[in-house]
Amino acid sequence: MNPAFKAAVLGPTRVGKTTLLTAILDETKQMLAGTGVIISLDERTQRRVRTHRQEMQQALLQREFNAYALAGTQDEAYYHVSLQSVADEDVRIPFSILDYPGKWLDPDFLDTVADGKRKWRECEEHIKASVMLLVPIDASILMEAETPPQRGAVPGLLQFGDVEEVARKWASTRNLAEHHHEPAVLVLAPLKCEKYFDDNGGWGRDADELRKRVAEWYGPMLDIVRGEATQRDIKIIYAPIDTYGVVELMEADWPRESDGRLGFRAHYRIRGDKTTPSVKAAGAVMTALCQCVVDGWAVAEGRVLAARQHDYARLVARDRERKGFWGTIGYYVSGESARNAADQGKTAMEITQIEQRQQQVRKSVEALAATAYDPRVEPWS
Amino acid sequence: MTAPAYLMTRGRPRENRYDYQFIGAVPPARWWDAVTKHVQTTQREIVVARHEGGVGVYVTGVPSERRDAGGTPIRYTLVLDDLRDDPVLLQRIAALAWSADGYERLGEQLDKEFDADRIDAIIRGDEPAEDVPARTAAMLDSALEPAASLGDDPAGSWVGGVKDRDARRAFLARVTRLAAAEAEGWAFTSQAFGTLRGAHEAAADLRAPVAIMLLDPDGTSSIQEIAPGKGPALVKERRSRIPLIVGLSLAAVALILAIVWIMRSSA
Incomplete structure (x- = not known):
């Protein structure tokens, strides 16, 4: 068996990392229909995805949809996934995708967690060995920030400093000679962006504005990544994803939190009487991962x-x-x-x-x- | 006196500093860490283990009525580090594994004992919290059901489903034997897998005897033995062949000399 290709999700708490992974796996299954290849999940991954899918379903059935109401991740989790030949189940390409609580990105928080630093070090090792770094972005925070105080709150809410630091370590590791033969892909994945597009049941016309804001806010991180990868190319992909598809942001609040900083709350409505997600563009992540495999697997x-x-x-x-x-x-x-x-x-x-x-x-x-x-x-x- | 019960939960504000953490006191060692990949820590799960500090129990996924500022339901996790002196309490806690009502009741009692404002204040550092472990331990008695009867605990590792009465009673017997130092290893519930194969993988990973209670089994629920996993193939110790080679060589030399001697004699 080949060693698994590693990928990691790098995003702040409550951005929807687990929901994104579930959407990717679901859409990949559809994309593979009739190709002679299936996506196979190990039992623990299968159960984790099933539990999460049930929670998503419940959230949709409650009608007053709250994207933040799903149980957050409490510990790190590895999604063990394989692309497997239907004809011969021994013919497979394994992937190992890391999910972890977003708050672990915050060094101050890690200080309060027993053994937190040790566990984060293990996560960091996986991230550094990853051929793909997937950066989910809460699009509603970027797009609904209009006033100067709201814009001032964006870096804290999306933990830019922490995300940039991990991206820097990833890029510098990818730049080492021993990793030159491996691929390196960074995917910027705005989520919760149903409101801004008109191609999945909505009427939004803000796709250009979203692209512009992602480029603007994440430009410094991309500069860091390119600056670290002096000896190689890093592929960068912009993939705005609907993980639910059937919900739409109605109202955004920016309440003052107890520490004086601005927080963010979003209120969503469900379009029509939809109760099942209509995922959009999530399969692009697996396509990009497969391109990594084609590039790196032969080696x-x-x-x-x-x-x-x-x-x-x-x-x-x-x-x-x-x-x-x-x-x-x-x-x-x-x-x-x-x-x-x-x-x-x-x-x-x-x-x-x-x-x-x-x-x-x-x-x-x-x-x-x-x-x-x-x-x-x-x-x- | 009951062992202190360490309590993990979060506050209502969304900032990271209010996120899940032990309040009041932190267990000296995370002895349950090795098993977390085999359970779903956000769901109802119970882990009992012998560790350096005694026989501990880890109870996670206890629901609270509290919601954080974003509307996410909040949970509790409890850790009691050493219940060797109180095996009955250990049995009663372990029996929560198949009692959704018991879990709800435990959550309600914890909510009553520690109201939302107080937990937020403790996390902020505005209120003392030294008494949290003792108060948590003290309220356990009223939250739990009486001890159930024990069954036969098969030796070694096994897996059973929660719907099987014998498996439930064997699980309680195993935690009791762990407390009495008559058994080693782990007894835990799992919603992370539901098959014998999953149980084998967990047993192989933990490298210790395990008693696993599947809360959502795929297929049969009755107790099944987990045979020791196939370890690395045994390499038979190869006996040195040097004496054999030397012996054969000497025999060959002797034979050649004998032939030469016979030929010379006959000449």
């Missing part, structure tokens, strides 16, 4: 293949080398000859399997990677 598999070929060549050379009279007796009598023959057979079989897997999965993943992005989605570099 990873190639390394395994090269190692096996080297093993095979070594075994054959040992078998054929001149060993002399006593050496030959020792070679046969000690059992090395039998072991060598068995190892040759095993290694040859592994080489064949790797080559077959390369052909089968590559074909399928390439098809997914070639899927056109939703028109909302734009590559920014």
Whole structure:
């Protein structure tokens, strides 16, 4: 089995990280229909997604929708997901996607949590090893901030400082020579943006304004990432996503919190009598991830293949080398000859399997990677 | 005297400093951490384990009537670090696993004991909180149902479903045996998985005897043994073949010398 491709979500608390992951998995399932590839979740991931989907459903059924009412994440969670061949379940590409409580980004908060720093260090290691960094953005905070005090509250609410710091570490790790052969993709994913688009049941005409504000507010983070990645390219994708689709922001409040800072509350209504989400553009994330795989997988598999070929060549050379009279007796009598023959057979079989897997999965993943992005989605570099 | 009960919850304001944290006192060690990947910490789950400090119980997903400023329901988590001296209380807490009413009642009692304003004030640092663990422990007695009868606890690791009476009674027996140092390892509920395979994975990961109560089992609920997982393939210790080679070589030399001697003798 290949090691899993890692991806991580980097966003503040209550932005909707878990909802985003659920939407990505749901839309990917639809995109893969009829391709001969399925998305397979391990049991724990499957249960986590199911629980979250039930909570989303309940939230929609309550009619007075509250996007912030879902239970937040209390501990880190790894979503173990594979793209798997229908014909052969051993043919699969595994992904490991990290979700964690957004407040862990805040070093002051970590000081109050027993063992918080140790757990965050583990998360950081995963983030740094990730080929994709997914940055969910609460679009309603960006778009509804109109007055100077509201605009002044945006960096704190979206934890720009903390997000930038983690993005910097990710980019600098991706820049190391040992990671040059791996892909690096940063996805900016505005969420809760149903109100601003007219392509998923709404009448919004603010797509350009949203793009402009994301570019403006997240420009410094992109500059940091580009500045750190001096030796390589980092692909940047802008993907505004509807995780619910059937809700629409009606009113935004900016109440003064107990510490004197402005908070943000959003009130949503459900469009019509919809009770199931209508996800939009979430599949772009998996498409981008598959493009990473196409770029990086051949290299990873190639390394395994090269190692096996080297093993095979070594075994054959040992078998054929001149060993002399006593050496030959020792070679046969000690059992090395039998072991060598068995190892040759095993290694040859592994080489064949790797080559077959390369052909089968590559074909399928390439098809997914070639899927056109939703028109909302734009590559920014 | 009952062991202190550490209480984790959050305040109503949305700022990070009001987020989930232990109030009043923090358990000296997070002994339950190893199992959190095998449970859903935001749901109803109970974990009992022997650890360096004794036999602890971790109860999570206890509902509160409180909502945070964004409308999100707030939960409680309780940790009692050592109940070796009070196995009956441990059994009563463990029995919450199959009592949604008991969970609700515990949440109501906690809400009554610590009202929303007080919790916010404690987190702000405006009110003393040293008495929180003692008060939490003291109110437990009135919130829990009487102890249920125990069953047979199969040795080693096993998994059972919450709907199976024998499994429930075995689970209580296991936590009692953990408290009495007659068993090692973990007893915990799980909503994170519902299959025997999931249980095997958890047992292999924890590397200790486990008794797992599935709260949402896929398929049968009756107790099933979790055989020790397939560890790394055993490598048979290979005996050195050097004596054999030396012996055979000497025999070959002797044979050659013998042939040479016979040929010379016959010549």
